[in-house]
Amino acid sequence: MSAKFLQLGRLLCEWRWGVLIAWLAAALLLNMFAPAWESVAIDGDLEYLPADTPVLRGVELSARAFPNDRAKSQIALVFSRPGQELSADDRQAALELGQQLEQLPELPTVDVWTEKTEVVGSLMRSRTGHAVRVVIRLTNEFMATDNIRVLEIVRMQVDRARSKLPSGLEVGITGTAAIGGDMLTAAAQSVANTHRTTLVLVTIALLLIYQSPWLALVPLVTIGIAASTSLDLLSCLASWSQMHPLVWPSIRVFTTTKIFVIVLLFGAGTDFCLFLTARFREHQAAGLPQPEAIATALGSVGVAITASALTTIVGLAMMGWADFGKFTYSGPAIAICLGVTLVASLTLVPALLATRLGAAVGDAGKEGNSAHFPEVWKRLADVVLHRPGLILLGSLLLALPLAWIGSKVEVTYDLLGELRSDRVSRLGTQMLLRYFPPGEVGPMVVLAEHPLGDLASVNGQLRIAELAKPLDNLTGVDQVRSLYQPTGDPPGATRVFSTEGLKVLAAKGNPLTQAVFVSQAGRLEGKITRLFLIPTDAPFSPEAVQTCAEVERVLETLRSGIVHERGSHAVDRFG
Secondary structure, three states, rough: OOHHHHHHHHHHOOHHHHHHHHHHHHHHHHHHHEEEEEEHEEOOOOOHHOOOOOOHHHHHHHHHHOOOOOEEEEEEEEOOOOOOEEEHHHHHHHHHHOOOOOOOOOOOOEEOOOOOOOOHHHHHHHOOOOOOEEEEOOOOOOOOHHHHHHHHHHHHHHHHHOOOOOOOOOOEEEOOOHHHHHHHHHHHHHHHHHHHEEEEEHHHHHHHHHHHHHHHHHHHHHHHHHHHHHHHHHHHHHHHHOOOOOOOOOOOOOOOOOHHHHHEEEEEHHHHHHHHHHHHHHHHHOOOOOHHHHHHHHHHHHHHHHHHHHHHHHHHHHHOOOOOHHHHHHHHHHHHHHHHHHHHHHHHHHHHOOOOOHHHHHOOOOOOOOOHHHHHHHHHHHHHHHHHHHHHHHHHHHHHHHHHHOOOOOOOOOOHOOOOOOOHHHHHHHHHHHHOHHHHHOOOEEEEEOOOOOOOOOHHHHHHHHHHHHHHHOOEEEEEEOOOOOOOOOOOOOOOOOOOHHHHHHHHHHHHHHHHHOOHHHOOOOOOOEEEEEEEEOOOOOHHHHHHHHHHHHHHHHHHHHHHOOOOEEEOOOO
């Protein structure tokens, strides 16, 4: 037994009301002054990748080479008339809605692409003529929390416009920003659902196992106060870190952080509370007075509870050295919450048990007040003690099928597939896939550097063609758009004696095309080009991930052997 915890238990019993008031005051004050979780949660992805990853190097190079292109995500409206070509009225309605959205000051819009936009206009129409797109390019990142608001504004505008659209014209909403907004909304709803479900299940489990509402009340009150206090404390720390970005350590939280905090706190915190409460009931049943039973219980299990919690806290804190920024920040943040829960378990539980609530908890363990459940546990313990090998074998036999199933589960990056089927972005993506290549939702971007520059010249375009051809030959790539073929025609394809061929030639000579595909920025002018790869598979799908790997392999081969010139590349799957 720990003498220090025994002394702490006696002190807590003596100052029980002061401890209770202090915890309630801390929870109320933090709740009053802490900023809303949504205002400090940051859910971007790219900026938290390791600095040496191809994506982040590509983003950094793109920002230097194309500083005027501030678009980081997009919302695409898909207009279609199933089984029919769009009429002139249909296409005009799409243009007008795009113009209305471009004029909304609430949207962080860079520009809006329609079929009338130079260079890219022809890409907004489907090959069959049954659909047309309007693409709203945004300054927000793919997983910016503001995309929840942006998606809702666009959805409301589309709903208002439906009554004025030509009869039978369908409109869908998709794009990386729409998918990100829906994902964040789903994550926020998951937080609320997880909170409610965890609370209900823990309450039911406590009532079924111990058949005492008083015993269930102790951990629920303790964990409730600990969860509220720790989450509000994290919000304050995250807000302070945002105002002092250079001060270490930096605390950052994400929407999904709250889910892990709630689950871990209710799981570990309930265990801590029940360890202490169970010992208290045993000592009181043995005849010790209520204060002495509390102090003795804390002296018996205080060290074990602290060691158990610190093991997890230290493990979570070690995530601070992870490469991926979301893990780097989430681990220590969750560790802080678990630390608060540990302190609450060691101080608030004894203080609660020192009140009349503790007397009720103790009475629940006396003969006649506790139904048949204690006898059930005694019998179960006897069976385990008499047949340990059989119990172990039976447990393994029950676990092995589940372990086998778990080993067969594959990692998936299909974020869209995780959304409910009625989500706006999922419905819009399904519509887009009927008329456009799946990769239009989120094209890959390849950046290449030539030290001698002059990539906008004829010779430079031939160098770009050498890079584009092996990429276009990949099975998972539908189109490669570059200065050499801005509309995505296969390298070497010519349509000079057709209307489309003349448009391609005109696009190649258009200064806007050169600005899109070749850097015009200072010392990098003419030295950096970018190619847009349209995958044949939907973004985030396992097939698209494999295509990314193939693209990197081809680029590495070109850089090291086939193309004898210095270059750098990066692949951005989020467009």
